[in-house]
Amino acid sequence: MDDEPEVAVLRLGHRPGRDDRMTTHVALTARAIGASRILLPGNASDAVATARSVTDRFGGPFVVEQDDSWRARLREWEGVVVHLTMYGEPVQTVEAAVRAAGRTTPVLVVVGAEKVPFDVYEHADWNVAVTNQPHSEVAGLAVFLDRLFEGRELDREWTDADQTVIPKATGKKVVPADEE
Amino acid sequence: MDDEPEVAVLRLGHRPGRDDRMTTHVALTARAIGASRILLPGNASDAVATARSVTDRFGGPFVVEQDDSWRARLREWEGVVVHLTMYGEPVQTVEAAVRAAGRTTPVLVVVGAEKVPFDVYEHADWNVAVTNQPHSEVAGLAVFLDRLFEGRELDREWTDADQTVIPKATGKKVVPADEE
Numbered sequence: 284m285d286d287e288p289e290v291a292v293l294r295l296g297h298r299p300g301r302d303d304r305m306t307t308h309v310a311l312t313a314r315a316i317g318a319s320r321i322l323l324p325g326n327a328s329d330a331v332a333t334a335r336s337v338t339d340r341f342g343g344p345f346v347v348e349q350d351d352s353w354r355a356r357l358r359e360w361e362g363v364v365v366h367l368t369m370y371g372e373p374v375q376t377v378e379a380a381v382r383a384a385g386r387t388t389p390v391l392v393v394v395g396a397e398k399v400p401f402d403v404y405e406h407a408d409w410n411v412a413v414t415n416q417p418h419s420e421v422a423g424l425a426v427f428l429d430r431l432f433e434g435r436e437l438d439r440e441w442t443d444a445d446q447t448v449i450p451k452a453t454g455k456k457v458v459p460a461d462e463e
Numbered sequence: 464m465d466d467e468p469e470v471a472v473l474r475l476g477h478r479p480g481r482d483d484r485m486t487t488h489v490a491l492t493a494r495a496i497g498a499s500r501i502l503l504p505g506n507a508s509d510a511v512a513t514a515r516s517v518t519d520r521f522g523g524p525f526v527v528e529q530d531d532s533w534r535a536r537l538r539e540w541e542g543v544v545v546h547l548t549m550y551g552e553p554v555q556t557v558e559a560a561v562r563a564a565g566r567t568t569p570v571l572v573v574v575g576a577e578k579v580p581f582d583v584y585e586h587a588d589w590n591v592a593v594t595n596q597p598h599s600e601v602a603g604l605a606v607f608l609d610r611l612f613e614g615r616e617l618d619r620e621w622t623d624a625d626q627t628v629i630p631k632a633t634g635k636k637v638v639p640a641d642e643e
Contacts, residue, residue: 301484304481304484304485305484305485305488308485308598308599308601308602311596311597311598311599311602312598312599312602314596314598315593315594315596315597315598315602316594316598316602316606337596337597341596341597369628370628370630370631370634370635370636370637371630371631371632372630372631372632373617373630374617375614375617375618401634404633404634404635405633407633409632410631410632410633412628412630413495413605413617414495414496414616414617415627415628415629415630416491416494416495416517416521416621416628417491417495417517417521418488418491418492418494418495418496418605419488419491419492419601419605421488421599421601421602421605422488422491422492422495422496422601422602422604422605423605424602425593425598425599425601425602425603425605425606426496426605426606426609429606429609429610430609434555436594437553437554437555437593437594438555441596447595448549448550448592448595448596449595450550450551450552450553450592450595451550451551451552451590452551452552452589452590453584453585453587453590454550454581454584455550456550457550
């Protein structure tokens with residue numbers, strides 16, 4: 284987040300139709316839980332449009348990129364690479380090391396959809412499991428980012444928003460951002 | 464989890480087809496991140512089957528129920544009710560209060576799909592936001608549960624599993640549960 288090296292998320296693989304909502308949720312979760320950028324596959328146009336629209340309305344900074352050259356992005360990433368997978372090392376044992384690295388170097392968090400090619404496991408600096416149980420790449424990403432940022436992302440300020448949600452004990456309150 | 468009052472998750476609303484994967488991910492996330500039970504709508508048969516199959520293979524205890532009388536379940540719940548919504552109070556300000564309540568009484572976590580009826584907001588003891596940003600009910604549930612349990616769910620032991628994933632720095636290792 285602010286004043287720190289970037290944390291970006293790379294969504295690997297996308298099956299149009301079947302994965303539209305999952306990829307959209309990956310992108311919106313990346314934005315909401317403190318990443319500054321999402322790299323989406325070229326065929327994930329629905330998710331790209333939704334993530335950009337949410338950023339326009341609710342603020343940024345958050346960059347949505349569409350790019351099919353993920354192998355090159357991984358190889359050329361100037362920082363550390365974390366691959367989230369249920370087969371990896373427990374998040375609770377490696378998060379401190381990732382956090383320490385992230386203080387001085389950008390972090391790329393890789394989130395797979397279909398079967399992830401083995402070279403991703405080999406290229407990653409850490410293969411990280413948010414439990415070694417099958418669940419959801421969206422859930423894994425959310426817990427990983429919340430732990431990486433130690434909750435600081437929840438106090439993030441948003442800029443260039445059109446509208447802002449005001450927390451309420453009961454009901455809904457949304458105001459134009461300049462009336463916040 | 465073990466030796467504590469129950470934490471259950473209620474999925475509210477489900478559109479067959481469109482919501483199948485999201486509801487499945489809600490159920491698997493509930494299981495993996497420490498809830499002991501999921502209550503799913505009657506028309507969410509795909510998610511019910513997947514959650515039961517994962518529990519059979521990877522262990523429990525985890526109960527999957529199918530039930531359309533969610534208003535009665537909410538009303539008759541003998542414990543506290545938490546409704547996750549982007550309009551609610553910040554998780555970081557209310558989590559300690561929910562955790563304190565959960566030490567002595569069961570917690571029902573309500574996760575909406577379609578537009579949530581207003582009486583749910585009124586009935587909930589807490590309407591809780593994991594950021595006041597739009598993202599994903601799966602991400603919100605995961606972060607909320609991880610914070611509620613303060614990470615203890617990650618060390619949970621599973622019983623009656625057929626297979627177990629052994630954490631690995633690189634690659635995949637899955638063994639029959641009795642060889643763990």
